[in-house]
Amino acid sequence: MQEIYLDNGATTRPSDGVIAKMTEAMAQAYGNPSSLHRKGQQAEKYVEEARKIIAQYLGVDPTTLYFTSGGTECSNTAILGAAQRNLRRGKHILTVRGEHPATSEPLKLLASQGYEVEYVENDEQGKVCLESLKEKLRPDTILVTCLHVNNETGVIQPIEAMGKIIKEGNPETLFHVDAVQSFAKLPVKPVEWKVDFLSSSAHKFHGPKGIGCLYIRRGLTVQPFIRGGGQEKKMRSGTENVPGIAGMGQAVKEAMEDLQGHTQQVQHLKMHLYQQIINKIPDVKVNGPTPEDGAAHVLNLQFLNVRSEVLLHSLEDYGIFISSGSACASNKPEEKSPALSAIGLNRNEMDQSVRFSFSRYNTMEEMDQTAEALAKVVPMLRRYVRRNR
Amino acid sequence: MHNGLLVKYGEIAIKGNNRHQFENLLIRNIKEKLAKVGTYKVSKEQGRIFIEPENGSSIDDIIAPLQKVFGIIGLCPASVFTDDSMESICEQTIAHLKEDYGENPAPVTFKVEARRANKKYPLNSLQIAAEVGSKILEAFPNWSVDVHHPQVTVWTELRNRVYVFSKVIPGLGGMPVSSHNKAALLLSGGIDSPVAGWMIAKRGVELCAIYFHAHPYTTDRAKDKVVELARRVSEYSGRINLYVVPFTDIQLDIYDRCPQDQLTIIMRRIMMRISEKIAEKEGAMALITGENLGQVASQTLQSMYCTNEVCTMPVYRPLIGFDKQEIVEIAQKIDTFETSILPYEDCCTIFVAKHPETKPKLESIKKSETHLTDIEAAIEKAVNDSEIIKLRLGEVLE
Numbered sequence: 001m002q003e004i005y006l007d008n009g010a011t012t013r014p015s016d017g018v019i020a021k022m023t024e025a026m027a028q029a030y031g032n033p034s035s036l037h038r039k040g041q042q043a044e045k046y047v048e049e050a051r052k053i054i055a056q057y058l059g060v061d062p063t064t065l066y067f068t069s070g071g072t073e074c075s076n077t078a079i080l081g082a083a084q085r086n087l088r089r090g091k092h093i094l095t096v097r098g099e100h101p102a103t104s105e106p107l108k109l110l111a112s113q114g115y116e117v118e119y120v121e122n123d124e125q126g127k128v129c130l131e132s133l134k135e136k137l138r139p140d141t142i143l144v145t146c147l148h149v150n151n152e153t154g155v156i157q158p159i160e161a162m163g164k165i166i167k168e169g170n171p172e173t174l175f176h177v178d179a180v181q182s183f184a185k186l187p188v189k190p191v192e193w194k195v196d197f198l199s200s201s202a203h204k205f206h207g208p209k210g211i212g213c214l215y216i217r218r219g220l221t222v223q224p225f226i227r228g229g230g231q232e233k234k235m236r237s238g239t240e241n242v243p244g245i246a247g248m249g250q251a252v253k254e255a256m257e258d259l260q261g262h263t264q265q266v267q268h269l270k271m272h273l274y275q276q277i278i279n280k281i282p283d284v285k286v287n288g289p290t291p292e293d294g295a296a297h298v299l300n301l302q303f304l305n306v307r308s309e310v311l312l313h314s315l316e317d318y319g320i321f322i323s324s325g326s327a328c329a330s331n332k333p334e335e336k337s338p339a340l341s342a343i344g345l346n347r348n349e350m351d352q353s354v355r356f357s358f359s360r361y362n363t364m365e366e367m368d369q370t371a372e373a374l375a376k377v378v379p380m381l382r383r384y385v386r387r388n389r
Numbered sequence: 390m391h392n393g394l395l396v397k398y399g400e401i402a403i404k405g406n407n408r409h410q411f412e413n414l415l416i417r418n419i420k421e422k423l424a425k426v427g428t429y430k431v432s433k434e435q436g437r438i439f440i441e442p443e444n445g446s447s448i449d450d451i452i453a454p455l456q457k458v459f460g461i462i463g464l465c466p467a468s469v470f471t472d473d474s475m476e477s478i479c480e481q482t483i484a485h486l487k488e489d490y491g492e493n494p495a496p497v498t499f500k501v502e503a504r505r506a507n508k509k510y511p512l513n514s515l516q517i518a519a520e521v522g523s524k525i526l527e528a529f530p531n532w533s534v535d536v537h538h539p540q541v542t543v544w545t546e547l548r549n550r551v552y553v554f555s556k557v558i559p560g561l562g563g564m565p566v567s568s569h570n571k572a573a574l575l576l577s578g579g580i581d582s583p584v585a586g587w588m589i590a591k592r593g594v595e596l597c598a599i600y601f602h603a604h605p606y607t608t609d610r611a612k613d614k615v616v617e618l619a620r621r622v623s624e625y626s627g628r629i630n631l632y633v634v635p636f637t638d639i640q641l642d643i644y645d646r647c648p649q650d651q652l653t654i655i656m657r658r659i660m661m662r663i664s665e666k667i668a669e670k671e672g673a674m675a676l677i678t679g680e681n682l683g684q685v686a687s688q689t690l691q692s693m694y695c696t697n698e699v700c701t702m703p704v705y706r707p708l709i710g711f712d713k714q715e716i717v718e719i720a721q722k723i724d725t726f727e728t729s730i731l732p733y734e735d736c737c738t739i740f741v742a743k744h745p746e747t748k749p750k751l752e753s754i755k756k757s758e759t760h761l762t763d764i765e766a767a768i769e770k771a772v773n774d775s776e777i778i779k780l781r782l783g784e785v786l787e
Binding site: 310314316317 | 604605608609641644
């Protein structure tokens with residue numbers, strides 16, 4: 001059966017170029033970049049080449065980039081590092097509802113240690129209310145942290161405007177942006193946007209799993225929390241994941257070949273699928289931003305009276321892979337689906353929400369097939385709902 | 390040096406004429422288990438089974454696997470040697486005890502039990518025991534003799550060779566599993582049914598298992614979980630054919646045509662009918678379920694009366710009088726608990742009424758069932774379309 005992979009928000013298929021690059025790095029550049037001999041130097045070249053490519057994409061100096069094991073490690077390093085660094089200055093942190101656990105869990109830890117974690121208000125699409133940010137910013141605010149693009153709903157936060165408000169309000173406040181869902185998909189400009197930390201992860205844009213890159217503004221120092229051989233300028237000890245790094249560099253390079261073109265192409269896919277779904281199937285609602293507004297690769301929909309997990313498995317029979325926002329077994333839906341909870345969905349609404357997420361490797365034909373499959377499956381599933389609920 | 394393992398089996402030694410059959414069965418099951426670990430020689434002699442490692446295999450590696458073989462009540466690591474002079478016997482016995490209890494063991498009371506098959510041996514049993522005992526006292530001055538209630542018994546047996554052993558590692562007990570006794574287990578992903586199957590297998594019964602899969606309403610991970618549970622049970626019971634029965638069509642039909650509060654009971658009745666058919670196909674003589682009285686709506690006396698009514702084959706419910714905690718303890722002991730609590734529950738609640746009937750009336754249930762579309766054919770189809778997954782001694786075949 002042909003596979004139609006529409007779960008690119010979860011992870012993506014590594015591109016052929018990435019696989020080739022990594023194979024090359026594994027087979028040939030197997031040296032340790034810290035070794036003094038030629039073999040080590042050869043491996044180091046792969047690392048530095050990737051760093052340069054990423055620096056070019058972000059418009060930053062390569063020395064401000066640190067390779068990590070992925071998005072979660074980036075965000076943990078930034079958030080916990082920022083908190084520790086400012087122990088004496090304050091304990092107030094601002095964030096947004098519906099954040100990824102890579103952010104909300106370290107914040108939960110800090111809250112348990114006496115930090116005050118406060119939420120900036122958001123609108124019904126999940127977008128940050130800038131007025132609220134301005135109001136809540138205090139002299140003792142040490143950190144503002146949020147997603148650039150929400151992984152569940154695709155809402156895009158006004159990072160540039162936020163950066164301006166934060167630095168005008170309190171130049172000491174650090175700004176962390178989790179750009180895992182926007183990196184190599186949208187223009188990301190940490191310097192212009194006054195961002196201090198920026199997290200990314202390669203496997204969300206056709207790179208490999210287990211590798212990410214943390215941007216730390218030049219001149220800003222934080223404590224590393226992995227200690228050892230002092231790699232990555234002592235920020236991240238442990239022998240460099242050379243094939244992973246090379247793969248990440250290659251993935252960014254391929255994305256940059258036509259960043260805008262890819263975004264437009266993916267947006268077309270999304271609109272095409274969305275149009276067909278609402279033409280063919282009644283009682284479908286969009287969660288979060290309108291399809292025109294949100295990130296091109298995310299579409300979160302509610303199919304009334306259809307359990308998301310059952311829909312997911314039904315589509316599997318057609319070789320179509322999507323994501324269900326929440327698992328019905330969970331008693332705490334706000335944990336399974338923080339972003340949907342943040343825009344006010346109740347448990348029942350979350351249980352019938354699914355996410356389609358696209359990549360430049362999807363095709364219009366796949367969108368047609370998906371819409372057709374949905375048109376077959378959804379009415380069938382709607383016949384069977386729990387009667388006396 | 391521990392270079393042999395003595396296998397003690399209690400219950401089967403008293404089985405009169407059937408004894409040989411039971412012994413042979415146990416030996417076969419032991420050999421099957423050991424074949425996966427290394428090369429071992431298994432022999433039967435005078436009411437016991439003796440295992441010797443060959444080609445560099447080790448006794449230590451087979452203790453844990455043998456603790457999963459039903460029919461064994463104890464395992465004694467033994468020292469075996471040919472030199473039967475008193476000097477050699479005493480020396481080997483001390484070495485053996487040091488290996489069992491350490492170079493400087495804590496004080497204990499002990500006695501020596503000696504036996505000799507060779508009646509021409511210059512000393513009789515009592516004299517051998519006394520001699521060995523005195524040497525033990527010399528070696529371990531803090532030990533003392535207690536012939537009535539010793540904490541440690543040291544066995545010295547003179548046969549064609551000399552066998553010394555003292556520690557007994559407990560086995561599972563039960564009876565060796567035989568393919569001539571087979572029962573069909575209704576296996577869900579829960580805690581109870583693997584335990585129920587294990588308990589029946591312990592009485593020497595081979596299992597086949599039946600799982601009802603409602604794709605797309607249940608996830609394939611739930612199925613994988615059931616396969617894993619069956620695999621774990623098969624570490625004890627040997628061979629299991631797991632039938633994955635496609636159940637969605639029947640469930641939807643029940644949903645369409647029967648009253649909401651009877652869904653569960655009618656579903657259970659059809660599951661029993663399908664299971665009985667599979668059991669017949671497999672040559673099984675009974676059905677096993679993990680039901681225990683009063684746990685959920687479908688496990689009241691009235692509900693079980695109604696579900697039981699559809700089949701003529703005996704249905705065994707070994708957990709019927711157990712409390713949940715008692716079941717959990719066994720599940721932990723047999724290593725199925727952690728798998729059972731994985732969160733891939735039957736995701737779908739559409740087939741479960743908010744207030745299911747807890748005191749169903751058989752007549753009313755039977756009447757509702759007449760509305761189903763050709764249930765005989767549907768049952769036949771479900772049986773025939775079942776996927777069969779073969780498990781053997783903890784391995785999924787193919």
